Amino acid sequence: MGLFGILLALGLLMWLAYRGWSVILLSPAAALLAALISGEPLLASWTSTFMGGTAGFVARWFPLFLLGGIFGKLMDDSGSIIAIARYLTEKLGVRRTMLSVVLASAVVTYGGVSVFVAFFVLVPMTREMFKAANIPARLMPAAIGLGAFTFTMSALPGTPSTNNAIPMPYFGTTTFAAPGLGIIASLITLAFGMWWLQRAEAKARTAGESYVEDAEAIAITEKVREQATTSGDFDPAEFDHGQRSDDNPPFILAVLPLVVVIVVNFLMALVVLPRIDFSFLKSEPWGIDVSATIGVWAVLIALAAANITVIAINFRRLLRLRESVDAGANSSVLPILTIASLVGFGAVVAAMPAFAVIRDAVLHIPGGPLVSLVVAMNALAGLTGTASGGMAIALNALGSEFMRLAVEHDIDPALMHRLTVISAGTLDALPHNGTVLLLLQISKQTHAGSYLDMVMTVIVGVIISLVAVFILGSMFGSF
Structure with missing residues (x-):
């Protein structure tokens, strides 16, 4: 009955979340349902186990969500995102519209701007470019998605995305884990995605398709907002707060903060912080494992x-600095509580006796720890429709076990980190994924018209790169 309770609770959680119910409400309700069927104490499961997992995630990751939300809002309101996108599109020209859109999306998100903030800026510009190049609007989501939430979120070394950050405390790694493998994965994803987009564009032109002006924009509803915040780090409701500047900065100044993110992250992670003596933090009252926190x-x-x-x-x-900062700060609250609630649900499930069956089945999948890791991340990301949520649930329940297996099998934790992030960024982009839903909504496109091309650019290409990283990592280790 315990296993049935877990599966039933997870199924209801995902189904109702897709229909727009708040995950903050659904997660404890689903956890209590699973506990009830399993015969576990309800109040203890909620106030101790569930809240312990939820509070632990918030305590660890709220600073990252907070600073990331503020950064994305400041980059938007200063006009920096528009300046970067316009510079790249002007330099590459109408003939390279697809490449312009992909690179513009990649640059701003690799520099730390939330994908949701990028969507609201990039979609209108992409619409103008597609209209000038006479490319069907249905291909917009696939082009933006390729640049915004594939290799820049999970593969490129140093990306400050939440997805790339979550494995660090579990494996004692940094965002630059396995840089060579990450670059290879990025190149494969980008090359395959661009091949598909150019093929789709050529096929559309041959068929006589052209750009058609779409209908009026649709407001972001509460349902879409709830769906989006399960898989992102920015609350779309805060996008219109503050004021965007009409005076965009020069490209050099616009891109400078993105360079600062990558350079400072590199220096702190690999040069400065490892050389500082933090031994005093291991004792009370701190008790911090610095190697897992750097x-x-x-x-x-x-x-x-x-x-x-x-x-x-x-x-x-x-022009309204305080309002922009407030909006950025507020934008971080709903996403982190949403994902933390999923982690709380996972904590309740992991504490049940029936979970031992699931744990043993995952850890003993034929092929070794790397296969088990890849399968677990793909499965949970696909089921939950969120890379960060699925990854957090899996690592919270099995992270220590995967680290133990890595030590036993002499596997570099950096390889585990990179495989974890790339694996979580594959099947998370199924039709119920909040990022997919929000991008389609803002682009005013439908699953029927745009999703097949999205599958090829944001799922199939990433899976191919995952296979390549898995083979290379198994043969040569991490590099």
Whole structure:
């Protein structure tokens, strides 16, 4: 009965979440349902196990969500995102519209801007470019998705995305884990995605398809908002708060904060922080495992430095600085509580005796720890429709076991980190994924018209890169 309760609770959680119910409400309700069927104490499961898992995730990751939300809002209101996108599109020209859109999406998200913030800026510009190049609008989501939430979220070394950060405390790694494998995965994903987009564009032209002006924009409803915040780190409701500048900065100044994020993150993670003696933090009252925390601290310092940089070079452009900062801060609350609630649900499930069956089945999948890791991340990301949520649930329940297996089998934790992130970024983009739903909504496109091309650019291409990284990592280890 325990296993049935777990599966029933998970099924209801995902189904109702897809229909727009708040995950913050659904997660404890589903956890209590599973506990009830399993015969576990309800109040203890809620107030102790569930809240312990939820509070632990918030305590660990709220600073990252907070600084990331502020950074994305400041980059948008200063006009920096528009300046970067326009510069790249002007340099590449109408003939390279697809490449322009992909690169513009990749640059801003690799630099730490939330994909949701990027969507609201990039979609209108992409619409103008597609209209000028006479490319069917149905291909917009596939092009933006390829640049915004594939290799820049999970493969490129140093990306400060939440997805790339979550494995760090479990494996004692940094965002630069397995840089060579990450670059290879990024190139494969980008090359395959561009091949498909160019093929789709050529096929559309041969068929006589052209750009057609779409209908009026649809407001972001509460249902879409709830779906989106399960898989992102920015609350779309805060996008219209603050004020965007009409005076965009020059490209060099616009891209400077993104450079600051990557450079400072690299220096802090690999040069500065490892050389500082933090031994005093191992004792009371701190009791901190610094080796598992340096990667997180590096990202936080990098985002803080980038926020200061944005304000310093765009002070006159940020017309309502306080409102922009407030909106960015507020935008982080709903996403982190949503994902934390999923982690709380996972904590209740992991505490049940029946979970031992699931754990043993996952850890003993033929092929070794790397196969088990890849299967677990793909399965949970696909079921939950969120890479970060699925990854957090899996690592919270099995992270220590995967680390133990890595030590036993002499596997570099950096390889585990990179496989974890790439694996979680594959099947998470199924039709019920919040990022997919929001992008289609903003683009005013439908699953029927656009999703097949999205599957090829944001799922199939990533799976191919995952296979390549798995083979190379198994043969040569991490590099």
